[in-house]
Amino acid sequence: MLILKNYLKSDFYKFYHSNIIKIHLIIPIITIITFLAYYTISPWSELQKIISYIQIISMSFPLIISVIVNMVYEQEQESGFQYFLGIADKRYNAHISKLILIFILSLISTIITILGFGIIFYLMGNNLLGIGFYLKQSLVMFASNIIIYMIQYLIVFYFGKGASIGLGIIGSLISALMITGLGDSIWILVPWSYSIRLCSYTLLDISNIIFVKQQILQSIIIMIIYTCISLALLLSFSKRWEGRKENY
Secondary structure, three states: OHHHHHHHHHHHHHHHOOOHHHHHHHHHHHHHHHHHHHHOOOOOOHHHHHHHHHHHHHHHHHHHHHHHHHHHHHHHHOOOOHHHHOOOOOOHHHHHHHHHHHHHHHHHHHHHHHHHHHHHHHHOOOOOOOHHHHHHHHHHHHHHHHHHHHHHHHHHHHHOHHHHHHHHHHHHHHHHHHOOHHHOOOHHHOHHHHHHHHHHHOOOOOOOOHHHHHHHHHHHHHHHHHHHHHHHHHHHHHHHOOOOOOOO
């Protein structure tokens, strides 16, 4: 635990002196301002505005995650991955440390994006839904994207930045498709659908829809399985990975 704590301190200083922390704060603020500015002149109903905001944010996350993870990768690439390769034993601590900090920043960023928007939207006189709803949405969206962070982290270190960005773009497209009828029967198996589907379901009254409740439970179980598999792959990867050549 002490070793992990030291890694966390080291990674925090690295993130602090880079744009990684800044981008987690700047993007949510710009997003909130942009949408609220548009909503002041939009003819949409209050519920339509909320649904659109939540769904667009959910669809954007896979691409944004790929950008964030690439920034972490580039930071280590600049030093020739000596941070990882210089560790003789238990290299997984260094990777887990980075993921923990990424998760913390993601949680903060998601709360600002959803709850921050909700508070201002509420103060503007839109009181159809309470502040608690936006906090719940923030937590659901963050939890739903944990598996995406882990997948992207493995992809960028295994296959490089191009593969990671490509997967981010494809992931956003898949997320958009999964909210349509095409995803009704398969979304519980697709990690990129969890955020947009679960957040959308919290907007609906599903208390009497047994089938939907069953799907939500199944998706949570599968999400946990995916996370455990990704963690096992990360532990195995950390032992075998020896860095990447520029022309690889």
